[in-house]
Amino acid sequence: MAEPVVTIADEGDATRRDFIHIAAGAMAVGAGAMIAWPLINQMNPAADTLALSTIEFDVSKVQEGQQVVITWQGKPVFVRYRSAAELQRVVADDHAGDLKEPQTDAERTKPGHEKYLVVLGNCTHLGCIPTFGTGDFGGWFCPCHGSHYDAAGRIRKGPAPKNLVVPEYEFLTDARIKIG
Amino acid sequence: MSEHESTYVPKTGVEKWLDTRLPIIRFGADYLSLPTPRNLNYWYTFGAILTVCLMIQIITGIVLAMHYTPNTATAFASVERIMRDVNGGWLIRFVHANGASMFFMAVYIHMLRGLYYGSYKAPREMIWILGCVIFFLMIATAFLGYVLPWGQMSYWGAEVITNLIGAIPLIGEPVLIWLRGGPAIDNATLNRFFSLHYLLPFVIFGVVVLHLWALHTSGQNNPVGILIPKERTAKDMIPFHPYYTVKDGFALLLFLILFSVFVFFMPDALGHADNYIPANPLQTPAHIVPEWYMLPFYAILRAVPDKFGGVVAMFGSIGVLFILPWLDTSKVRSMRYRPTMRAFFLIFVFVGVGLGWCGGQLPDAPVIGSFKTFTLIDGDLNSYLWLTRLFTAYYFAFFFLILPLVGLKETPLPIPASISEPVLTGSDAMSGLVPAQAEKKG
Numbered sequence: 001m002a003e004p005v006v007t008i009a010d011e012g013d014a015t016r017r018d019f020i021h022i023a024a025g026a027m028a029v030g031a032g033a034m035i036a037w038p039l040i041n042q043m044n045p046a047a048d049t050l051a052l053s054t055i056e057f058d059v060s061k062v063q064e065g066q067q068v069v070i071t072w073q074g075k076p077v078f079v080r081y082r083s084a085a086e087l088q089r090v091v092a093d094d095h096a097g098d099l100k101e102p103q104t105d106a107e108r109t110k111p112g113h114e115k116y117l118v119v120l121g122n123c124t125h126l127g128c129i130p131t132f133g134t135g136d137f138g139g140w141f142c143p144c145h146g147s148h149y150d151a152a153g154r155i156r157k158g159p160a161p162k163n164l165v166v167p168e169y170e171f172l173t174d175a176r177i178k179i180g
Numbered sequence: 181m182s183e184h185e186s187t188y189v190p191k192t193g194v195e196k197w198l199d200t201r202l203p204i205i206r207f208g209a210d211y212l213s214l215p216t217p218r219n220l221n222y223w224y225t226f227g228a229i230l231t232v233c234l235m236i237q238i239i240t241g242i243v244l245a246m247h248y249t250p251n252t253a254t255a256f257a258s259v260e261r262i263m264r265d266v267n268g269g270w271l272i273r274f275v276h277a278n279g280a281s282m283f284f285m286a287v288y289i290h291m292l293r294g295l296y297y298g299s300y301k302a303p304r305e306m307i308w309i310l311g312c313v314i315f316f317l318m319i320a321t322a323f324l325g326y327v328l329p330w331g332q333m334s335y336w337g338a339e340v341i342t343n344l345i346g347a348i349p350l351i352g353e354p355v356l357i358w359l360r361g362g363p364a365i366d367n368a369t370l371n372r373f374f375s376l377h378y379l380l381p382f383v384i385f386g387v388v389v390l391h392l393w394a395l396h397t398s399g400q401n402n403p404v405g406i407l408i409p410k411e412r413t414a415k416d417m418i419p420f421h422p423y424y425t426v427k428d429g430f431a432l433l434l435f436l437i438l439f440s441v442f443v444f445f446m447p448d449a450l451g452h453a454d455n456y457i458p459a460n461p462l463q464t465p466a467h468i469v470p471e472w473y474m475l476p477f478y479a480i481l482r483a484v485p486d487k488f489g490g491v492v493a494m495f496g497s498i499g500v501l502f503i504l505p506w507l508d509t510s511k512v513r514s515m516r517y518r519p520t521m522r523a524f525f526l527i528f529v530f531v532g533v534g535l536g537w538c539g540g541q542l543p544d545a546p547v548i549g550s551f552k553t554f555t556l557i558d559g560d561l562n563s564y565l566w567l568t569r570l571f572t573a574y575y576f577a578f579f580f581l582i583l584p585l586v587g588l589k590e591t592p593l594p595i596p597a598s599i600s601e602p603v604l605t606g607s608d609a610m611s612g613l614v615p616a617q618a619e620k621k622g
Contacts, residue, residue, distance in 0.1 A: 040358075043372065049362040069462055074364030076462050121462075125487055126343040128336065128464040143466050144340065145482060146543055157558075161487045 054180030056172065059116055067132045069121060072179050076121030076129055077167065078140075079177075082151055086138060087115060090152040093137075098156050101163045105152045108166050118169055118177065119153040125160035140164070186210050215417035216424055217402035219599045223297075224402075225431035226290040228424075232432060233283040234388065238381050240276040241325075248328065250374035252367045255330035256458045274447040275439075280322050281450045282439050284473035287315060288532075295504075296525060298513030299401040305505040306394040310387055312501045317384045319474065319498070324377040326471060330370065331455035336468045338365050338373070344481075347488045364461065404599055405514030416599040467542065475539030476532055482543055483565070483572040485558055493572070500579045507579055509587030517593040524582050531574045538568040 055072050059079060062068045067080040082090070087105070094104040109117060121129050128144035135141030136157060137150035147158030154163045169179040188209035190199045199206055247266050249258040262269035291311070294300055300308035327338045342365065346356040361368030399407070408416045442449065450472055454465045470478050480497050484490035500507075515522045541564040546552070552560050559565040 043361055044358050045362045046368065049366075049368065071462065074362060074366045074461060122339075126340040127346075128340065128468065129462065143464060144336075144468055159482075159485055159487060159490070 054178060056176060056178045058175055059177055060175040062116075064115075072167065077179060078117070078119050078121045078132075078153075078164070080117045080119075080132075080151070082115050082117060086151040089138060090150055090154075093150060093152075093154075096156075100155050100161065103152075103154060103163060108152055108154075108163070110169075110171055113171055113174075116177075117151070117153060118179070119164035119166055121164075123147055123160055124155065124162040124164065125158070130164075184210065184213075184215060187213055212419070212421035212425070214396065214420040215413060216420045217400055217404075217408065217599055218416055218418045218423075219402050219404060220400070220424065220427070221403055222427070222431055223289070223293040225428045226286050226293065228428035229286045229432055229435050230283070230290060231388070232435075233279060233286055234381065234384060236279050237276065237283060238385070240272050240279065241378070241381065243272050244276055245378060248374075250328065250371050252330060252370055252459070255328065255370060259329045271443070274443045277451065278439065278442045278447060280325065281442070281471070281473065282435070283318065284322070286435070287318065288473075291315065291501075292529060294401075295528075296515050296522075297401055297403055298405050298508070298510075298515065300505045301508065301513050302505070303398040304394075304401060307391060307398065308505055309502055310391040310394055312498075314384055314387050314391060315501070316498060317380055317387065319477075321377060321380040321384065322471065322473070324373045324380070327370065327373045328377060329455060330459045332457045332459055332463075332465050333452045333455040333468065335365060335459035335461065336464055337470060338369065340468065341470075342369075344491045344494070347491045349488065401513065402599060403514060403516060404596060405512065405516070406595060406598070408599065412598045412600070469540050472536065472540070475537075476535035477539075479535045479539035479568045480572050480575065482539070483568040497572075497575060500576070504579065504583075508583045509585075510590070510592070511587075512592045512595060514595075517595045518586075518590060519593065520590040521582075521586050524578065524586060527574065528578045531571045531578075535568065535571045535575065538564050538571060543568070 052073055055070070057070055057079060059081070062079055062081040064081050065083045065086075067078050069076050069078060071077070090105045093099075094106075095102070106114065108119075123130050123142040123144065125142065125145055125147050128142050130140030130142040130147065130149060132140060135148035137148050139149040139151040139153060139156075141148055142158065142160065145159050147160035148156050149160075149164055150156050152163075153166070155161070167179050169177050172178050186206055186209075188206045190196045190205070195205060198204070244262065247258060247262045247269060249255060259273070262273050264270075266272075294308060294311070323337070323341060327334045342356060342359055345359060346352045348355065357363065359369075360366070361372060402408075452469065452471075454468075457465075469475065477494050477497055481490045481494040484493045510518060510521070512518055515525055543563065543565040544559065545564055546560065546562045547564060547567050548562055551562065553562045554560070556566065
């Protein structure tokens with residue numbers, strides 16, 4: 001084929017024109033995805049939002065039987081100093097049959113600091129803030145859709161699927177924790 | 181109807197010049213002279229009413245955006261400033277806020293009318309589906325707008341509804357953070373919600389244009405539900421103007437009177453008092469409820485004990501509307517000739533209202549008196565939880581069992597061959613009526 005004549009290929013044969021159509025189409029799809037990605041990704045948390053990722057808190061401010069609510073990353077965090085009676089009750093319930101997400105109390109606290117429970121204060125159902133010391137299990141009760149948590153923050157009854165989330169945290173000293 | 185011939189004759193020089201370049205006047209004139217079924221009743225005026233509702237929302241919204249600031253520090257105060265200091269700001273905001281409620285009231289009537297007269301059946305499936313798209317966009321827009329005043333209900337409504345997305349397995353959590361722009365509802369969320377709340381009404385406007393395009397391609401349904409044969413057009417059809425411009429206009433006046441009653445005499449009746457408390461991320465109001473027009477779907481969400489299951493049921497209750505044209509097996513469009521189906525339809529309306537009522541109650545509260553009966557699985561039988569479940573079961577049964585089965589089993593009444601027959605001879609006269617099965621024009 002030396003002459004520059006456009007011939008119509010036999011039916012079913014892939015021509016160079018077909019190849020150019022497909023290649024150009026693929027390029028357009030690729031370019032479209034490359035344009036779309038920054039437009040989608042801009043909605044992810046910005047750098048200054050992510051920068052607020054750790055806080056420190058002095059747990060000695062919390063009295064026995066009390067809960068203090070602090071804010072971490074815009075979310076409430078419950079720091080609860082549990083009484084001996086409450087501790088006894090949650091440990092006794094470690095293998096209760098109604099646990100939706102079975103966890104022992106020890107798995108949800110730090111060794112040597114079992115009296116302190118640190119959990120995110122958003123109900124795992126739809127994010128409302130459960131009220132302290134109410135509900136059938138002496139922990140929290142969520143007023144929005146009726147979830148009951150025990151004093152280890154474990155879901156016992158109601159629509160919430162999971163236990164209150166324990167954030168990543170550590171004891172810097174006996175009285176100071178760092179969340180995040 | 182699509183082959184409706186243009187009767188417009190340009191008269192002035194300017195009109196003639198324009199008509200050969202951009203026939204926009206012809207477009208409008210053809211629209212007004214469109215042959216329309218002569219028997220449309222007042223249930224058919226809600227299309228025009230809804231168009232006006234959309235215009236009211238867009239106009240008042242653009243004006244409000246001139247005074248509102250989408251920032252968590254100033255949003256609440258800027259809304260209060262609109263209410264107290266901006267000239268006529270209270271009026272514009274109350275029209276916008278109550279306008280949303282009026283919009284939904286009208287759209288529910290419009291949808292139930294379509295359901296009753298079978299306006300979703302062939303060849304009008306696309307009109308119905310586009311209407312469902314509009315309805316879904318309306319819900320999204322209303323939700324986004326409700327967040328903007330940054331009151332307690334705004335904040336916690338946003339928290340609960342965005343958490344619905346977090347219920348999706350695997351991708352839920354990253355999508356949730358992406359949507360909120362951070363680990364919690366905050367300034368980033370408010371900013372994007374404002375941006376999208378401004379955008380979506382124009383998307384709705386675009387889909388409304390498609391909705392009307394589909395309507396004028398497949399032709400308007402009517403209370404008798406028959407397709408009008410071409411040879412009957414002269415007898416069965418009347419031009420849109422002046423007949424329906426006047427009828428729609430009169431209905432619109434009545435609607436605007438009701439609208440004004442809310443705006444001027446009870447502007448906060450449909451809202452929630454807690455939204456006049458600035459948003460507090462550390463305290464959930466004791467009883468959070470969505471706006472009244474979302475309550476039936478909220479009730480369905482709460483009826484299911486599983487978190488993701490509830491979300492699926494809630495979206496499914498809207499999603500099922502999209503496939504409605506293929507669930508109904510009956511060839512007869514109008515329920516006027518389907519007495520069995522009409523009874524189920526009336527129960528459906530009652531159940532829809534009942535779901536709305538249940539959505540506003542505490543799930544554990546007793547329905548009758550204040551006594552307990554016995555606990556069935558996870559709640560007392562005499563509680564809104566079980567009443568909601570009963571209604572939810574009917575809602576889905578209506579679409580998946582009743583519509584397909586009744587269409588196959590029932591014996592419809594004879595349907596007339598044309599619109600003018602029952603109009604001219606009275607509804608008692610049965611002469612010329614043909615059995616339902618004879619309709620093969622679709």
